[in-house]
Amino acid sequence: MSRAFNFSAGPAALPEEVLRQAREECLEWGEARASVMEISHRGNAFVSLAAEAERDLRELLRVPPNYKVLFLQGGATQHFAQIPMNLCTPNETADYIVTGAWGQKAVSEGTPYVDARVVVDMQATGYTDVPDSLVGLLNPSASYVHYTPNETIHGVEFHDVPVVGEVPLVGDFSSTILSREVDVSKFGLIYAGAQKNIGPSGLVLVIVREDLVAHPPRSNIAKVLSYSAQAANDSMLNTPPTFAWYLAGLVFKWLKHSGGLVAMEQRNIAKAQALYGCIDHSAGFFRNPVAVRARSRMNVPFTLHDSQLDGLFLSESSAAGLLALKGHKAVGGMRASIYNAMPLEGVLALTDFMSDFARRHG
Ligand SMILES: *Cc1c(COP(=O)(O)O)cnc(C)c1O
Helix, strand or coil: CCCCEECCCCCCCCCHHHHHHHHHCCCCCCCCCCCHHHCCCCCHHHHHHHHHHHHHHHHHHCCCCCEEEEEEECCHHHHHHHHHHHHCCCCCEEEEEECCHHHHHHHHHHHHHCEEEEEEEHHHHCCCCCCCCCCCCCCCCCCCEEECCEECCCCEECCCCCCCCCCCEEEECCCCCCCCCCCHHHCCEEEEECCCCCCCCCEEEEEEEHHHHHCCCCCCCCHHHCHHHHHHCCCCCCCCCHHHHHHHHHHHHHHHHCCHHHHHHHHHHHHHHHHHHHHHCCCCCEECCCCHHHECCCEEEEEECCHHHHHHHHHHHHHCCEECCECCCCCCCEEEECCCCCCHHHHHHHHHHHHHHHHHHC
16 A cells, blocks of 8 residues: 545645655654654753744744744644633623634634624625625724634635734634745734644644733633743743644745745645636536635535435545545535645646546536
8 A cells, every 4th residue: 555645634644755754753863862752842952943943934934023933732623712811801802704614613612701703704605705895894892803714614715814904813724824925914813723734733833923912811821721821931831742843843844945835825726726627627517616716725625416426436536545535514525625735746636536537427
């Protein structure tokens, strides 16, 4: 057996070069005479690895100096609650723009910690579009505005950062971070679970403007949950997910060697065009319901004209070395996740398979 093209939504494929290097270094990392998993996070070797990963990430995303970068344990789901815990008190309000399942979950998980107001909910479209404009919808006294730049399940992406005025913008970048350039200075806080575009699960990246965490509004939260305390301790208040941090560092190096985010974005555009092109030119055999302007470059849900063929499509694609194409149950059909680590070659193998399948069953 050999490695196949893996279209998993998350945990997702990692760059093969990165996995090879990790394998190479598995027993002995650098001068450590031990694995990176087996050494203290307080030792010089790991501390400099951590600092280098942060430097590389800052360079890739051009993170302004007045932002803290945190490498934390947990998942994005945890931060649905942790964000309001850190940015406001339960009596304050926050605005939520909901364009899919993850945005909904951010609202429900945030609600115990803030008066979460849904100012836009695209549910009436079946979560197939982003709002035209937010003019007149936002509350100028909200603590923050939360949105999901890429809805992983519905395949809906904002291709422009929403204009929200002075209120800090918070973005759940779990499934789109590092896939394109982004102007970090437009945000109060960016967060992303690692397992889609950064590394293994268990690590969450938080990029937060310093003034937002300088004076935490609550003193009654556990220190490990406090962005301010974590920032003051370089994310090492307790043991960080060291192996995930190491692997994230290798992915950042891989991104730099691959031409950075400009090159990655071009590659991602080419991949998305190939796949949407195949769907749109299938004479209705395949269908993607998302408005063209909001189609995700990372997650491409599609249905077959006859859902009776779903099982066959999945078994044949998997036999052809194209893995994990089953759609999320909330949407049905198929979903191809084509994050940074998926090469164009993998997408073309998928579109060849799809065209052939449509010919045989159309
Ligand atoms: C995967 C995902 C999550 C959930 O991440 P966990 O690490 O499982 O908590 C949240 N938001 C988005 C946009 C995601 O893609």
